């Protein structure tokens with residue numbers, strides 16, 4: 001996807017995440033959207049730096065880079081949430097774009113993409129971006145809603161209640 005697509009994805013995703021984490025729709029919701037939205041949007045733009053430095057869709061489009069950004073806050077104490085932007089960039093390039101990305105670069109140069117993707121210049125690119133974002137939010141909603149239930153159920157079984 002192009003820059004506009006990645007920004008659209010990051011902004012919509014952040015708004016959705018804000019409401020999933022703070023569903024009231026009040027000031028706390030807005031603060032969460034801003035707190036997540038800025039680093040997620042910056043993170044979503046980062047992988048395409050490899051259009052200028054390195055091999056595009058390879059150098060900064062792989063799982064080791066994602067792991068590095070997940071670990072970064074624990075090691076250096078900043079850049080929280082940036083990994084979400086990196087992850088959603090990968091998801092959009094894999095699911096929404098025809099070409100795919102080299103997930104296992106530099107070990108394996110093969111680019112992986114889902115066959116449903118459209119070309120970056122397609123007139124359906126924006127629709128595809130919104131659809132992928134919606135899918136991501138459904139997945140997060142399932143995790144946010146279901147995980148506590150599974151935990152509760154597991155706890156209930158463990159104590160035999």
Ligand SMILES: [Zn+2]
Pocket residue numbers: 001047048057061089093
């Ligand atoms: Zn990309």
